[in-house]
Amino acid sequence: MIQKPKGTKDLLPNESYKWQEAENKVKKVLESYNFKEIRVPVFEHTELFQRGVGETTDVVQKEMYTFNDKGGRSITLRPEGTAGVVRAYLENGMGSMPSPVKLWYNMGMYRYENVQKGRLREFHQIGAELIGSKSYLADVDIILMANNIFEALNIPNIKLTINSIGCPKCRSEYQKILREFIGKNLEEYCDICKTRFEKNPMRILDCKEKRCKELNVGAPMMIDYLCEECREHFENVKSMLEASNLKYEIDPSIVRGLDYYTKTVFEFIDEKSGLTVLGGGRYDGLVEEFGGQSTPAVGFATGVERLMEMYNENNTQTEDKKPDLYILSLGEKENQKALELSLKLRKDGYIIEKDICEKSFKAQMKYADKIGANNLIVIGENELNFNSAKIKNMQTGEEKEISLSYEEIKKNI
Numbered sequence: 401m402i403q404k405p406k407g408t409k410d411l412l413p414n415e416s417y418k419w420q421e422a423e424n425k426v427k428k429v430l431e432s433y434n435f436k437e438i439r440v441p442v443f444e445h446t447e448l449f450q451r452g453v454g455e456t457t458d459v460v461q462k463e464m465y466t467f468n469d470k471g472g473r474s475i476t477l478r479p480e481g482t483a484g485v486v487r488a489y490l491e492n493g494m495g496s497m498p499s500p501v502k503l504w505y506n507m508g509m510y511r512y513e514n515v516q517k518g519r520l521r522e523f524h525q526i527g528a529e530l531i532g533s534k535s536y537l538a539d540v541d542i543i544l545m546a547n548n549i550f551e552a553l554n555i556p557n558i559k560l561t562i563n564s565i566g567c568p569k570c571r572s573e574y575q576k577i578l579r580e581f582i583g584k585n586l587e588e589y590c591d592i593c594k595t596r597f598e599k600n601p602m603r604i605l606d607c608k609e610k611r612c613k614e615l616n617v618g619a620p621m622m623i624d625y626l627c628e629e630c631r632e633h634f635e636n637v638k639s640m641l642e643a644s645n646l647k648y649e650i651d652p653s654i655v656r657g658l659d660y661y662t663k664t665v666f667e668f669i670d671e672k673s674g675l676t677v678l679g680g681g682r683y684d685g686l687v688e689e690f691g692g693q694s695t696p697a698v699g700f701a702t703g704v705e706r707l708m709e710m711y712n713e714n715n716t717q718t719e720d721k722k723p724d725l726y727i728l729s730l731g732e733k734e735n736q737k738a739l740e741l742s743l744k745l746r747k748d749g750y751i752i753e754k755d756i757c758e759k760s761f762k763a764q765m766k767y768a769d770k771i772g773a774n775n776l777i778v779i780g781e782n783e784l785n786f787n788s789a790k791i792k793n794m795q796t797g798e799e800k801e802i803s804l805s806y807e808e809i810k811k812n813i
């Protein structure tokens with residue numbers, strides 16, 4: 401038997417309805433901030449991620465699903481949503497829409513990762529991108545909206561950590577200082593880190609290799625080298641978060657795994673598993689990097705699989721919807737009546753089951769019971785002749801004789 405590829409998951413009906421339940425709650429939060437949904441292609445030109453996410457990131461260097469299509473173009477399955485959304489923003493002239501533009505998405509993402517708990521190769525992200533505000537108020541709104549998601553899903557034990565990774569101006573100064581620190585032991589770092597030393601030494605701080613992590617202890621932190629503008633921005637974010645009574649911790653080691661970030665970065669951590677459930681930050685240079693006018697932006701994405709783990713742990717399990725009615729019928733005319741009634745009732749929003757396998761009376765009874773139909777009506781020859789049938793409430797066992805009309809059935813289910 402052919403099996404699913406490593407790092408992918410089947411979402412079966414006993415889980416998918418819970419996803420829908422949670423997704424609807426998240427959607428309500430996003431819509432309450434007037435974010436609008438966007439959907440972008442699963443695949444993009446590879447260059448988009450190389451330029452957007454960054455040549456020296458793990459995502460681009462190790463994790464992308466990249467292939468040449470039949471026309472010889474290099475194509476990549478999206479490893480994240482921000483680059484595609486910003487491309488769509490530019491390509492569709494959204495810069496001329498009332499600013500800021502606020503977009504959300506719920507999309508599958510693809511990263512060739514080492515598979516482990518909470519780390520998949522196909523996973524889903526619900527994300528939000530706020531494009532067109534440089535104010536700290538936008539950072540705070542985005543962080544509060546993320547927090548509202550955990551509240552709406554009744555998820556406690558979540559820790560907000562924030563940091564500032566500055567702007568290109570203060571970062572280039574900092575990089576010199578960081579290179580001095582790393583340079584002392586450069587030979588001991590892994591080969592990938594060595595290639596990052598000149599181009600992007602801050603990436604070395606995000607390396608997951610044990611030895612590199614050890615060497616990084618005591619490294620100078622970006623937060624201590626912010627320029628005046630970045631420092632003020634960060635101070636404003638912090639005091640506004642405090643004014644909103646949202647607890648946070650400053651974690652100077654957050655550098656995030658993608659290169660487009662500037663100034664504020666943040667992560668929401670599951671305190672139990674230690675996994676990052678939601679991550680984001682400001683990315684003031686990305687629109688310009690893709691050829692647009694300089695436009696500041698801030699956003700986040702949450703991993704839906706990780707979010708669902710927490711949702712399931714913290715909420716009493718609800719049951720999926722059961723059929724309102726099973727119409728049991730035997731014979732051609734009876735089947736026609738069942739079909740006619742089911743069509744009308746389904747149009748009114750009822751969940752109706754009826755025989756589509758030409759099952760026996762007994763087999764239909766058994767099936768109706770197994771699928772948990774709330775009511776059952778039997779249509780046989782007598783019922784048709786007298787235009788009257790028994791409807792049974794399957795929960796209470798109560799039976800009632802009613803006329804075989806759509807209106808009467810509606811009243812009794």
Ligand code: HAM
Nearest residue numbers: 480482518519520523676677678679680699700701703
């Ligand atoms: P990210 O931190 O790479 O950011 O991913 C965001 C979230 O996606 C993570 O916190 C995690 O919950 C989930 N995630 C990432 N990789 C995996 C994986 N292999 N398996 C399961 N879940 C995973 C971004 O992708 C940015 N685009 C977020 C953003 C939007 N920043 C600004 N706007």
